[in-house]
Amino acid sequence: MTGYRGVSFWLDALVTSGRDDLTPRPPLDGDTTADVCIVGAGLTGLWTAWYLHQADPRLRIVVVEREIAGFGASGRNGGWCSALFPASASSIAERHGWDAANAMRAAMRDTVDEVGRAASEAGVDCDFVKGGTVLYARSAVQERAARDEVASSAAWGDHMTYRDARPGDAAGSAGVAWTPDCARLQPAALVRGLAATLEARGVRIAEHTPASSWDQGRVVTSRGTVSAGAVVIAVEGYGAQLEQTRRRVLPLYSLMIATAPLPAAVWDRIGLEHGQTFSDYRHLLVYGQRTADDRIAFGGRGARYHWGSSIEPGHDRVPRVFDHLRRSLIDLFPAVADAPVTHSWGGPLGVPRDWCASVTWDGHVGSAGGYVGDGLSTTNLAGRTLADLVRGVSSSLTVLPWVNHRSPDWEPEPLRFLGANAGLVATDLADREEALTGRPSIAARVMAPLTGGH
Template sequence: MTEADYRGLSYWHATVDDELTPRSPLDGDTDVDVAIIGAGLTGLWTAYELQRRDPDLRIALLEKEIAGFGASGRNGGWVSALFPRSTASLAAQHGREAALAMRRAMIGTVDEVGAVVEREGIHCDYVRGGTVVYARSDAQWADARSQVAEAREFGVDALELWSAERVRAAGALGAVYDPACARVHPAALTRSLARIVESRGAVIHEQTEVMTWAPGRVETARGVVRARHVIAALEGYGAGLAPLRRRVLPLYSLMIATQPLSDEVWQQLGIEHGQTFSDGRHLVIYGQRTADNRIAFGGRGARYHWGSAIRPEYDRVDGVFAHLAATLHELFPALPELSIEHAWGGPLGVPRDWHASVHYDPSSGLGRASGYVGDGLSTTNLAGRTLADLVTGADTELTRLPWVGHRSPRWEPEPLRFLGANAGLLAMTAADAEERATGRSSLVARVMAPLIGH
């Protein structure tokens, strides 16, 4: 692919202030201290944090395309404290104190990313404005009140319950406001981190496809990299490689970006710069007000593909884009007719129990982090700091968090994986329809909740 091809990946790639010409690929065998597979945010944050702990480490990042090609450069731009498992679910599995430690770490990560942005002079439109989740039905309003009550019971998340008078979404009975979220231009953040770690001695080999890896070595199409530490940072793309096959399921999420809107329109919508927004439906939607006053808006709904296939043509599904545009108008009837100037998508990584995890085995030198279920923009930073502590042998609060060493079950083989994943998408759609029809919390959603970490 050329720079022009990469510009077409998403609105973020089209507008990032950076050349997207690929860096030089690996040229034969080499030796380093740390080999990182994947130059997305997990890999880049890990390299950044390792360099802070030991500037003398020889680090190589191996990337099939370019840094920020995947979800790291295409996502919704939420630097949030969201974790794919709820606090109550974490407490049930790991104990209350471990769950609270995980929540504190996630909340702290929002400000940690902001601190790096400021310290390094990264221009990525980081503004910490919080997120607003509208409750647009009786069932959603009941769930909103329950979320705030649960947050107060655990005493960590500072959720607020907003009345209907404070929000402008159609039919909203109120909203949950979470201050622990910032808006960001994800490709700008990712590409800036790549330049920073490169300037400090790391080598990023782009256009270098990894075939497999084992303790002490990574085999690529262009040579073998020998390393004491090998870190897999592939998220949904790991499903296509033997060491991680069935560890993660690639599920597509798609986005659109409108033309810039006037300040008057934004005032009608009631969304400030730095705020992100969603509503309480089960089939997830997410949006932000970009720095140039567009709506960048996305959602789930694209189906899972047989055999965990990932192909460029799956990034664009006209029916899903049309549904997203219609959903925006349904959410905000005050919107004028919208020109959709960008439309894109890509795979995120889903573990079988919806529980993100970090692993490192000091005896083999193998490590990995994955399973963010679309909540990875900030979780990758926490993963990078944690992996850096594990690789350098530090015993810290981060290395004792409950996601360290957590093992999710493997996904079922086909055709069970195909049937189950797509049935789950249909179930969430059915749950939303059920709540619209009955005005009560969905029985379908209640059945599904244990399967998705709630």
């Protein structure tokens, strides 16, 4: 695979099916004006444009994008449209109170359904099926973690359940937790379809137009300056490459593999239904889904952070991590041992210093991001919230606790490099420690401030 189709299985699938040839849209052709200029044609930027246009079709909206719509995390992720938020409800309650945390949880659950509704309204077929998430507990430690999560989730209105293991569950499972609040979808189909619909409705999307700076009333790009009454910055992990946001976010790589389509007999042994996503309770995160064409798309952490927040195409593919993912998948589901891996890819996601996503608005410039991999749904909530903030509308969304949350900056190098990679090593050690001791990891507790634990 060459060109943009080689960025991920999801983008390649669009080309293979004839749904999208990924031809870049024309760049800006000089200075222009708009009511709103959005930097970044991922899901945050495009959902913001969608809800702004829905509220006022007269608005002149220009979206500028360095590559093509969906080039970043929006076109590479695991396809989990979930109610997960990177900061826990308990940590939000500590800072903002129980009511605020409960409102945030309710908003995230509602957002899963809103993505499906809005995609349908936009005429976007993205294989959206709300099948929930299966979470395997594969040791005594993981079983306790699963039961604790199910018990505590009820306080926030979440409807998780737990059952004992049964034939067909992942190998070694002691039990299974399940949440209904997740949909499986094809992320590139969503972001590319949304871009096409917006463009058809008059929103200008200028690709191959990298922005270099912005301030009140304007965005400077390599192809011209956009003068606009409102500016929205929606670049997620790629903000680490821009001077104004360099230390606001850390680009952490997550990598994925996809198998060839699996026969029905294999799926009968695995037991996952269409629309279901899956994971377990290990510390070094893994995540997967049964795709619409009966593959397993499976990903996880494990790639190291690169000095100076470097983002390069070569970082997207790490053979050592791909091998680890394949071994982990076979360990979960031995029935896939003979299934070939047809695609492997990766990319950076955005991590704020306190692992808490945010939406900001100062009256002229807005932003959203820091999703830590939970962005497929959270981008939609961000887009709706930014649309209200930009238009000066007070709503239940604009008072959610993540609005105008300010995360600390990341430390300068070499502290950032040492801390980020120490956190990665600690998560791997935590899983090994628990396997040896049968007790919750001390390493995970010590390193929790670096790894998003609470």
